[in-house]
Amino acid sequence: MRLEGKVAIVTGGARGIGEAIVRDFVAEGASVVIADLLETEGNALATELQEMGYDVYFHKTDVSSEDSIKALRNFTLGTFSKLDVVCNNAAINIPGAVTELSEDTWTRTMDVNVKSQFLMGKHTVPLMQKQGKGSIINMGSANSFVAEPRLSAYVASKGAILMLTRAMALDYAKDNIRVNCICPGWVDTTLNDAHAELYGGRDVVLQDLSSIQPIGRAINPSEIAKVATFLASDDSSCMTGSPVIADGGITAGA
Ligand SMILES: NC(=O)c1ccc[n+]([C@@H]2O[C@H](COP(=O)([O-])OP(=O)(O)OC[C@H]3O[C@@H](n4cnc5c(N)ncnc54)[C@H](O)[C@@H]3O)[C@@H](O)[C@H]2O)c1
Structure with missing residues (x-):
C-alpha cells in the first residue's frame, strides 16, 4: 500500500x-479528511468507507474562507496529530x-x-515544515495550458494554479x-x-468527444485518482513543480 x-x-x-481520490487514498492505506461544502454527500461517503474499515472523516469546509480552512487544519490535527498530503x-x-x-x-x-490553494498552503505548509516532509497536489486542468471560448474565469483560474504550483515548489x-x-x-x-451546454449538452459532447479529446472517451475519475495517489506517494519523490497532464491527448496537438 503506497x-x-x-x-x-x-x-x-x-x-x-x-471522491475517486478519497477512495483510492484510503485503499492505498491513507487516513483521509474529506473537506467539502456538500454535507449529505460527504457524510455518506465517510460513513460508507468507515463501514469498510477505513479511517476517514468528513469535515464541512468552504475552501474560499480562511476561517473554514483554519478549522479544517485544526480538525485534521486534532484527529490525526499530523498531515502529510493536501x-x-x-x-x-x-x-x-x-x-x-x-x-x-x-x-x-x-x-x-x-x-483556496493559497490559503491551504498558508495554513498547512508550516505543519509540513515541522514534520520535515509533505506533498501538495493542486488540481489544474488541460485549461492550465489551453484556453477555450466562453470559459474565461475558469481558464484564468486554472492557468494561475499552474504558476502557483511552480512558485510554491520553489519556495x-x-x-x-x-x-x-x-x-x-x-x-x-x-x-x-x-x-x-456550450456545445449542445452532455450527450452531444460525449458522442463527439474525439473532436476535442483524442482518446475519444471521457476520462474516468478513478484514472485521475491514480495520478493523485502517485503524486501523494513517495514514488514521485523527485517530482516538484510538475504539471502532470492527464488529458486524453487534448494538449498534444495544441
Ligand atoms: N471534470 C473535468 O472534466 C475536469 C477537467 C479538468 C480539471 N477538473 C478539475 O477537477 C477538480 C474536481 O472537479 P470535478 O469534475 O470532480 O467536479 P465536481 O463538481 O464533481 O466536484 C467538485 C467538488 O468541489 C466542491 N466544492 C465546490 N466549491 C467548494 C467550496 N467553496 N468549498 C469546498 N468544496 C467545494 C463541490 O461541492 C464538489 O464536491 C476541479 O478542480 C476541476 O477544476 C475537472
Missing part, C-alpha cells in the same frame, strides 16, 4: 474526481466570456479555485515539501454540466 501511515486532506472530496481539488466552473460574466462570478471563481523544496498539479482533460462529472 500511502500507508499517511494523513491526507482532499478538498472537494464529496463527489466527482475528489489535495486541493475543489473548484467551480461557471462559463462565460468576460462580457457575460459578473464581477461576483469572477471573484467567486478565483476565491474557490485559486485563493518549499528546501523543506522537502513537494508541490505538483494534475491537469485532467474531460472527465464526465457534474462540474461540466454548464460547460457542456
Whole structure:
C-alpha cells in the first residue's frame, strides 16, 4: 500500500474526481479528511468507507474562507496529530466570456479555485515544515495550458494554479515539501454540466468527444485518482513543480 501511515486532506472530496481520490487514498492505506461544502454527500461517503474499515472523516469546509480552512487544519490535527498530503481539488466552473460574466462570478471563481490553494498552503505548509516532509497536489486542468471560448474565469483560474504550483515548489523544496498539479482533460462529472451546454449538452459532447479529446472517451475519475495517489506517494519523490497532464491527448496537438 503506497500511502500507508499517511494523513491526507482532499478538498472537494464529496463527489466527482475528489471522491475517486478519497477512495483510492484510503485503499492505498491513507487516513483521509474529506473537506467539502456538500454535507449529505460527504457524510455518506465517510460513513460508507468507515463501514469498510477505513479511517476517514468528513469535515464541512468552504475552501474560499480562511476561517473554514483554519478549522479544517485544526480538525485534521486534532484527529490525526499530523498531515502529510493536501489535495486541493475543489473548484467551480461557471462559463462565460468576460462580457457575460459578473464581477461576483469572477471573484467567486478565483476565491474557490485559486485563493483556496493559497490559503491551504498558508495554513498547512508550516505543519509540513515541522514534520520535515509533505506533498501538495493542486488540481489544474488541460485549461492550465489551453484556453477555450466562453470559459474565461475558469481558464484564468486554472492557468494561475499552474504558476502557483511552480512558485510554491520553489519556495518549499528546501523543506522537502513537494508541490505538483494534475491537469485532467474531460472527465464526465457534474462540474461540466454548464460547460457542456456550450456545445449542445452532455450527450452531444460525449458522442463527439474525439473532436476535442483524442482518446475519444471521457476520462474516468478513478484514472485521475491514480495520478493523485502517485503524486501523494513517495514514488514521485523527485517530482516538484510538475504539471502532470492527464488529458486524453487534448494538449498534444495544441
Ligand atoms: N471534470 C473535468 O472534466 C475536469 C477537467 C479538468 C480539471 N477538473 C478539475 O477537477 C477538480 C474536481 O472537479 P470535478 O469534475 O470532480 O467536479 P465536481 O463538481 O464533481 O466536484 C467538485 C467538488 O468541489 C466542491 N466544492 C465546490 N466549491 C467548494 C467550496 N467553496 N468549498 C469546498 N468544496 C467545494 C463541490 O461541492 C464538489 O464536491 C476541479 O478542480 C476541476 O477544476 C475537472
